[in-house]
Amino acid sequence: MTRNRRDPRAERAAIQVASVRGASGPARPRYDRTAKGTAKAAGGRPRRDPRSERAGQQVPGANRPRYDLSQIVHGERPVLAETRPRPAPEAASKILVVEDPAFLVAVVPDATGGRLSAHDRQVLGAARTLAGRDGGVVVVSIGPCESCGPAGADRHLALEDAGADPASRAARVTAALAALTPRHVLFPESRDGGDLARRVAVRMGAALFDNAEVVAAASLVRPARGRRVEQRAAPGLLASVAPDAVADYAGAPREARPLTVDLAPAAGPTSAILSAERIPADPATVPLGLAEFVISAGNGVHDLDTFRQLVGALHATPGASRVLCDAGLMPRHSQVGASGTVLAATCYVALGISGAPQHLQGVAGCEHVVAVNTDLHAAMIERAGLAIVKDAQEVMPALLRLLAQEAQRDAGDQM
Template sequence: MSRLRRDPRMERAAHRIAGTPRPRFDLAAASAATSAATSAAPGRLRRDPRGEERLALVPGTPRRRLDRTQRVALAPAGAVPAAAMAETAPRLVVIAEPAYLVAVVPDAPGGRLTPHDRQVIGAARLLADAGGGAVLALVEMPGEDLAAAGVDRVLGLPVAGYDPEAKAALLHAVLDGLDIRHALLPESADGADLARRLAALTGEALFAGAESLTAKAITRAAQGRRIEQRRAPPRLITLAADASAPHGGAPHEAIPVVFALPTLAPGAILSAEFVPADPASVGLDEADFVVSAGNGVHDFTAFRALVAALNATPGASRMVCDAGLMPRAAQVGASGTVLDARCYFALGIAGAPQHLQGVARCEHVVAVNTDLHAAMIERAGLAIVADAQKVMPALIDALTGAGAAEAQP
């Protein structure tokens, strides 16, 4: 159990006679005085490493727990239990009358914010909070994650399909009709093109590829990164990836805004269609969904069939590539390819430190392994504790519908 920490100074003082420098010889009286003084003094609890280790183990086994929140029994007396903190609803930030608006135009493919979009919203939140402003998201498909990302207002843009010309014209109308102090876009393929179209329509200067942003200054590298350009934040800004942190505070209300958008005449683009690349031929550094095989996979025919059914890009651990079962270009990890994928599916991979470095930037990780305490299982957001050799055919049957067909009489 936890006990109060000793106070050596108080113990030494109890061994001395008042007014004299020589020590006291009545040790029993000194011990009683020290105990009384220690109980009266506000001391902090002494850690009990053995007790903490017992709480970290699964009862009846020498294995450690995955849920380290079981240590709440050792928290200080005034601490709030983790369960009570989880049940408490997050506070909603409401900005009723903003002094100005900071517009954000995220890419949001399919109505879902990318990590780059969240960083741009975090930068807009920084500019808005500096002077009592609010963040206005201009999106084609409003999503549910805008409030958690830090958005105060939402305005839908009626753009059908890929039409950057019409979208730029609508953004121009919004910038003219509302009190927009800053407009931020991601420096991505779509965001950069849209920002330059908007700058041409408005005639305003565009600060492209900003690498740092505060309420008073914005910077970027120039001339082969030999110099740094710095100025006050202009109206039109594109933000480079990883230049700002996402919003990590309380969610905002993200209420819709009513604005009369103009009716646009048909533009020069009659029709546009995205032609997806073949995932099997895409490099791992550009792949969006990667399925990797580890030492727990032996049937690579089923593995390739599962990758094709999931329409994913194949990958592998270093041990599989060293054995010659997969090409070296498929190796994932610090010594292979560091992924920037949206989803990573690991089959039979324990999770060496070098491999975990390669999936550190993946947004979602799904793992299949027989070891409940494998490092990849701890890293995964969704884990299946089972044999990958049995999971692969079950997934193939579920994807192809073979299992449902066999179940019918």
């Protein structure tokens, strides 16, 4: 099969229009290169006219020229909506189910408030590495625990909360592990998780490989002698994982099927503590680096009295940007950022803070970030998981009114 040979001279002659005589010379040839004048000349394709396309994309009624780039304009034809097929919405991620795992890897998270912390998710990622394709991961939590499936758990055993008594918690966890008979048990190397891991190791009479920074199916690695050497060992029964050492589980969500087991009385000494409770620290005086909930004021906050009322109503720890601290409006110890305090808070609220690079470094470890700013393109808005594009001076009184209404509603329910 052959196609007709193009004739450039004939194509050029077909689009020639009346010549125009120059001011000081002979007439010059002129050509109509629009879509109308070049419509499929000798099998060719129409020549684009960028000016007419740009004019067809212009949005009327705007003070400044604005263009709708989702439209396609060809030559002098009317504006046509884009006809390319849109990708179908992704189907919901398939939940992976392990019906009969060859062995179990247990994870005992901190799960403060019934939620997995960032450290707990890292321990679940390490457990998935040890479980491989044939094993299953079971979360043994004291009390309820949310979002275990997306974090990588195939099973979930929720134990009855024994209060703040560490000995009773260790006894319940030891009894649960005896019923599950897992191949490996992982704890977070945190304040509560590390203490619980050592108590369980004493009760079970097993060695604990603590502060593991590398978790692999064949070995565990931890630093020793002031981090001058590394200690390696094959994965044993009990181990604790250091923070920020292992990546989270990034695969498809798991089933997290609820389990119920009959707990036998745990062996070991009984606790002499009759009752125990955890007394939270005053958020107004807790160090900024240890605070769980921080609200910071930036250059967009002018009414600091309202800001302090909001911080007290939400039981948060006050923070500030460097601008306010340099101006003497907030104390220096409340400065958030690389040149101030680096946070590890669960929730951080930035009021009127645009987000300088040093400030963003200070909130990089926060789990949830809420930003209130009038600039939609501010760096803090991009960093935030929840953004309110509004003046902070208007948002703060509105939040106080909502909190007052909620307090009145709760008082009415109690009566």
